[in-house]
Amino acid sequence: MRHGPVERLRAAGLRVTPQRVAVLEALEACSHPTADEVYRRVAARYPQMGLATVYNTLAALARQGQVVAVNIAEGRRYDLRTDPHQHIRCRRCGRVDDLPPWEDPGWQAMAVPPGWAVERWTLLAEGVCPACSAGATAAAPSS
Amino acid sequence: MRHGPVERLRAAGLRVTPQRVAVLEALEACSHPTADEVYRRVAARYPQMGLATVYNTLAALARQGQVVAVNIAEGRRYDLRTDPHQHIRCRRCGRVDDLPPWEDPGWQAMAVPPGWAVERWTLLAEGVCPACSAGATAAAPSS
């Protein structure tokens, strides 16, 4: 594996602790989890795990660029992909996925109000995921 | 004025109270304020105004489509424009403005993962606003 949890932690100059490895494993296993989703998954194996540690770890990794915090509607989500890319969110179950990279993002030519210097664009698509359109599935979100 | 506060409230089937009128006036006066910005502005004239009333009013207006709640990074913001449009946020002072409408949003042709039904796109540009690039200005945000 090119970038395993340990490599990521080393690359970020962070100490390798079992908790942090578990956090990174959770990020590999879920798609764009919230901090709480990471916590619940990690706590299943490390019952004494603290939620604050999850937040601290994610913040540390994000500060070092090993993880990206994505602000999607209600709640922040975390992503191991750190290259520029966009997201899609299911209105029904809340699932978030990456969008495939798009070669010619025409929005870079979009007119901006005079005087603004644009540094970055973020695109969020919203709709219904395959699982949810297949049948009555999952939880609450709605929008 | 085509759509004053009173008209908006009537259109939403909501009672016309001084507090609600003041909330809508605040929305007209600020650019994409947070609930708290609305509250502080309204409280300057109505000191007994409750923050919960601001939230309730904004939620009621949003439910009736007279206002749109925009989830931008940290904190929800409110917008009197209810037609589809996009936003730009200043990384330095946190100011949010509307982007001019774009006729041919090429991103609608963006490839989406198989099985997803996309209903809506949200675009957020981030950069530095005219005031902030003109000089050392304003508050904290950063990103």
Added chain:
DNA sequence: GTTGGTGCAAAATGTTTGCACTAAT
């Protein structure tokens, strides 16, 4: 006069911080 709205306080979230203890280096 009804019914919805207001104000206040409290609850529910989600995230951050302080601190004593522990473990990675």
Added chain:
DNA sequence: ATTAGTGCAAACATTTTGCACCAAC
């Protein structure tokens, strides 16, 4: 041995809710 990281609890910030009183219709 150092120093960063952990776990817990408490602090914070933001948004929602319950309820008694009041005002728009």
